[in-house]
Amino acid sequence: MKKFIAPVLIGAVAAMLAACSxxxxxxxxxxxxxxxADANATFGEAINDTDAAADxxxxxxxxxxxNxxxxxxxxxxxxxxATGAALKDAGNAIED
Known part of the structure; x- marks a missing residue:
């Protein structure tokens, strides 16, 4: 069992050390x-699209x-x- 665990542990330690290089x-x-940079570009495009839609x-x-x-x-x-015409007509009718 120890022979199996030791190589696994050595491999894990080697992987961790390589990741820290x-x-x-x-x-x-x-x-x-x-x-x-990608996130900033995406957010910038989203803001521009939102502004254009709002405009x-x-x-x-x-x-x-x-309108x-x-x-x-x-x-x-x-x-x-129409009111002016109606008043004119009423005035003309009174006059006659």
Whole structure:
């Protein structure tokens, strides 16, 4: 049993020592830097996409409000014209 456990332990210790080598540490640091750069790029793209979608939504809402205001203004003008015409007609009827 001891003959089986000793090589396994020696292999595990050798693997741990190899992982602590400067080359392995540099590779790990480079991989970490690349992951951070990828995450920053992904978040940057997500922010840009969100900003663009918000701009489109706000632009659409603004256009809808402008169109609604124009429609209400036109309706008010039409009502005022109709009221003015009705008053004229009433005045003409009284005069006759």
């Amino acid at each position: 400067p080359a392995a540490q540099n590779e790990t640091a480079q991989a970490g830097d690349q992951i951070a 489109r939504a706000f632009g659409s809402a603004e256009a809808t409000m402008d 609604s205001a124009a429609t209400l203004g036109n309706a008010a003008d039409d009502a005022a014209d």
